[in-house]
Amino acid sequence: MFEQFDFHVIINAMPILWDGMLITLLLAVVAIVGGIVIGTVLALMRLSRFTPFSLVAGSYVNFFRSMPLILVIFWFYFLVPMATGQALGGLSSVLIAFTLFEAAYYCEIIRAGIQSVTRNQINAGLAVGLSYPQTMRYIVLPQAFRNMVPVFLTQAIVLFQDTSLVYVVGLKDFLTAADLVAVRDNRVVELFITAAVVYLAICLAGSLWVKKLQRKYAL
Amino acid sequence: MHYNWDWEIIFCTSETEFLWLFAKNDCLQSYFYWIVTGFGWTIAVACASWVIAITVGSIVGVARTLDNRLLRGIASTYVELFRNIPLLVQMFLWFFVVPELLPQDAGTWVKRELPLPEFWTAVVCLGLYHAARVAEYLRAGMGSIPQGQTYAGYAIGLTQLQLYRYILLPVSYRIIVPPLTSDFMGIFKNSSVALTIGVLELTAQTRQIMEYTFNGFEAFTAATVLYLLVTFTVVTVMRVVERKVHIPGTITLEEK
Numbered sequence: 001m002f003e004q005f006d007f008h009v010i011i012n013a014m015p016i017l018w019d020g021m022l023i024t025l026l027l028a029v030v031a032i033v034g035g036i037v038i039g040t041v042l043a044l045m046r047l048s049r050f051t052p053f054s055l056v057a058g059s060y061v062n063f064f065r066s067m068p069l070i071l072v073i074f075w076f077y078f079l080v081p082m083a084t085g086q087a088l089g090g091l092s093s094v095l096i097a098f099t100l101f102e103a104a105y106y107c108e109i110i111r112a113g114i115q116s117v118t119r120n121q122i123n124a125g126l127a128v129g130l131s132y133p134q135t136m137r138y139i140v141l142p143q144a145f146r147n148m149v150p151v152f153l154t155q156a157i158v159l160f161q162d163t164s165l166v167y168v169v170g171l172k173d174f175l176t177a178a179d180l181v182a183v184r185d186n187r188v189v190e191l192f193i194t195a196a197v198v199y200l201a202i203c204l205a206g207s208l209w210v211k212k213l214q215r216k217y218a219l
Numbered sequence: 220m221h222y223n224w225d226w227e228i229i230f231c232t233s234e235t236e237f238l239w240l241f242a243k244n245d246c247l248q249s250y251f252y253w254i255v256t257g258f259g260w261t262i263a264v265a266c267a268s269w270v271i272a273i274t275v276g277s278i279v280g281v282a283r284t285l286d287n288r289l290l291r292g293i294a295s296t297y298v299e300l301f302r303n304i305p306l307l308v309q310m311f312l313w314f315f316v317v318p319e320l321l322p323q324d325a326g327t328w329v330k331r332e333l334p335l336p337e338f339w340t341a342v343v344c345l346g347l348y349h350a351a352r353v354a355e356y357l358r359a360g361m362g363s364i365p366q367g368q369t370y371a372g373y374a375i376g377l378t379q380l381q382l383y384r385y386i387l388l389p390v391s392y393r394i395i396v397p398p399l400t401s402d403f404m405g406i407f408k409n410s411s412v413a414l415t416i417g418v419l420e421l422t423a424q425t426r427q428i429m430e431y432t433f434n435g436f437e438a439f440t441a442a443t444v445l446y447l448l449v450t451f452t453v454v455t456v457m458r459v460v461e462r463k464v465h466i467p468g469t470i471t472l473e474e475k
Binding site: 175 | 436
């Protein structure tokens with residue numbers, strides 16, 4: 001069983017795995033930041049009284065939430081080069097796919113956060129003479145974001161795990177790097193267990209941090 | 220952007236006029252047929268996994284609420300383990316690593332004699348992955364039942380087993396219908412991960428059509444429509460179920 005477990009294989013694979021981890025982190029960070037920015041815009045559109053805005057944002061969110069991420073990755077992997085007319089490489093199309101996909105999920109989180117701020121506060125803001133954008137900017141959003149910090153991080157952990165799916169288009173993230181070494185050295189057991197342990201450690205640390213924040217940010 | 224849409228490649232209508240499924244010529248293997256079988260596998264994987272997810276998830280969820288510290292510890296470890304490793308890594312572990320680590324005979328059996336190895340591996344993997352989520356919902360559901368009901372149950376002389384069977388479980392299942400609905404849709408979406416170990420489900424067939432014909436967008440569109448259809452069906456059906464089982468006078472748990 002574990003008699004033949006060879007740690008040298010893992011030590012030798014370190015540099016390749018590290019390069020993969022950098023790609024994974026890049027994907028996660030870009031998708032989180034992009035997702036939050038686009039998600040905020042979508043959430044404001046979705047809550048807007050102007051029907052076309054809320055309709056567009058609503059359809060966008062429902063559409064992406066019923067798609068498997070792998071299918072979205074495929075769509076953009078083949079669509080982006082065709083739309084731009086030149087090969088941009090896998091990384092940029094995957095970055096676009098992740099950002100747009102995660103934006104739908106972040107939109108829902110932000111919408112719930114905004115709706116958790118009571119209606120009276122908006123009325124109060126308008127009553128003291130702030131405009132609607134000012135009320136959003138100075139009263140609603142700061143409170144909403146504070147409520148949302150733990151959920152944001154939980155979603156970030158989910159997203160971090162989802163980045164492993166870029167394996168399907170062969171982008172060299174952490175898991176794909178592990179897979180390449182596993183096949184090259186014929187050491188499947190060592191490499192996949194290492195990959196699992198690394199993901200587990202990072203995500204577990206993340207969820208413990210979330211629990212701590214939840215206590216700290218509770219209003 | 221220049222793309223020549225050509226739906227005939229998928230439907231093969233030029234030769235067979237709507238008889239694509241039973242056609243006598245080459246169209247027997249029309250790409251439409253690939254999409255249909257792929258869709259079938261997607262449904263098969265999702266539904267079979269869901270059975271495992273509900274069964275194992277219920278056991279783990281109940282174990283997390285028991286007084287026995289050992290059982291509770293095992294159940295929490297299970298949930299943390301399965302929630303913090305990416306699904307794709309779990310898929311690889313079940314498919315490539317577990318058969319190597321099993322005792323020799325069992326390993327050989329899994330590798331050589333298990334019928335439909337990719338399918339069953341995917342089902343077990345997805346089922347156990349979602350079981351961790353179901354367990355969390357169930358625990359949250361039971362946590363939302365007021366303590367008074369437990370005391371009332373014990374006061375009228377129920378045993379712990381009866382308490383779970385007649386009071387806690389029926390109520391919490393009814394409370395957690397909405398999050399279970401979104402998880403059921405999640406299992407359909409996650410079933411696409413099975414393509415990495417060779418299950419020819421909807422997304423896999425779509426990719427294959429892309430590689431064979433270079434007219435991938437028709438196939439992608441068809442798959443997109445089918446996934447939307449699944450979501451729509453699940454949402455519609457579950458809305459009826461939700462209304463049927465809703466406990467009057469309660470507010471349901473929001474999803475996650």
